Amino acid sequence: MTKKQTNPEKEIKELEKMHEYLKARKEIFDFIINRNVLKSILFYLGIVSVIIWLGANAYIDYKVKGRVEEKLSEKIDEEYTYLSERNTITELGDMAISTYKIRYYEELNEYLSSKKPERIRIAAKAEILRIESYLSTWGYSGFSPYDAKDSELSAEQLIEEYKETDSMDRKIATLLFLRDRFNKETPGFLLNIVKSTENLRLRYISLCTLQALLKDFSVDRLDYDKNSELWEKNKEKFHKKIDELEKKKK
Numbered sequence: 001m002t003k004k005q006t007n008p009e010k011e012i013k014e015l016e017k018m019h020e021y022l023k024a025r026k027e028i029f030d031f032i033i034n035r036n037v038l039k040s041i042l043f044y045l046g047i048v049s050v051i052i053w054l055g056a057n058a059y060i061d062y063k064v065k066g067r068v069e070e071k072l073s074e075k076i077d078e079e080y081t082y083l084s085e086r087n088t089i090t091e092l093g094d095m096a097i098s099t100y101k102i103r104y105y106e107e108l109n110e111y112l113s114s115k116k117p118e119r120i121r122i123a124a125k126a127e128i129l130r131i132e133s134y135l136s137t138w139g140y141s142g143f144s145p146y147d148a149k150d151s152e153l154s155a156e157q158l159i160e161e162y163k164e165t166d167s168m169d170r171k172i173a174t175l176l177f178l179r180d181r182f183n184k185e186t187p188g189f190l191l192n193i194v195k196s197t198e199n200l201r202l203r204y205i206s207l208c209t210l211q212a213l214l215k216d217f218s219v220d221r222l223d224y225d226k227n228s229e230l231w232e233k234n235k236e237k238f239h240k241k242i243d244e245l246e247k248k249k250k
Contacts, residue, residue, distance in 0.1 A: 135221075
């Protein structure tokens, strides 16, 4: 086995290079430490870190603020729309009560079957209930006292009186007296009033009179269609009752 030969000169050169490298590294470290270069580097690194941190926070704040402002704007628009429509609904109720014009009541009714937000539909329903409550309390007030002879008039005479008079007071009085006048023509007469009149009070009192005659108060007192169905449902029984009353008279 042969022994590996070494080159002394080559090894010496390598050691000298290693020595030079270590010497140079020591000088660099001495320079950094003695000239406060390390402190400067750390200082500037700190500044850079702070700038990055502040920038990141500013960006996050900007994005969050933008989202919050967007949501807030949407909520404000939603509330503005609601309050605007709520104000319209209240005005419709006020006009229906103060003018007795049916069109305002019907506009409110349209809200109930619309695709408006639920709280808008609830507001419209509440306003309709306010109108009905007013009519049930004050719908009969405001007309002059009727004559004593009115209580003696037949259904035919009261119907004729209603048709001939232009006085709202007299019209209301005749409708009220028809409540206990059992006549086969009266329900149809009352429904015709409801169908043709533009006056909310006349519609209400006419349908109240119809329900009083039928002894059935199961439907809305302002709904023409439902009261027409109510009449069809009770027509046979109503006619039978009139026939019985006529037999008793004989």
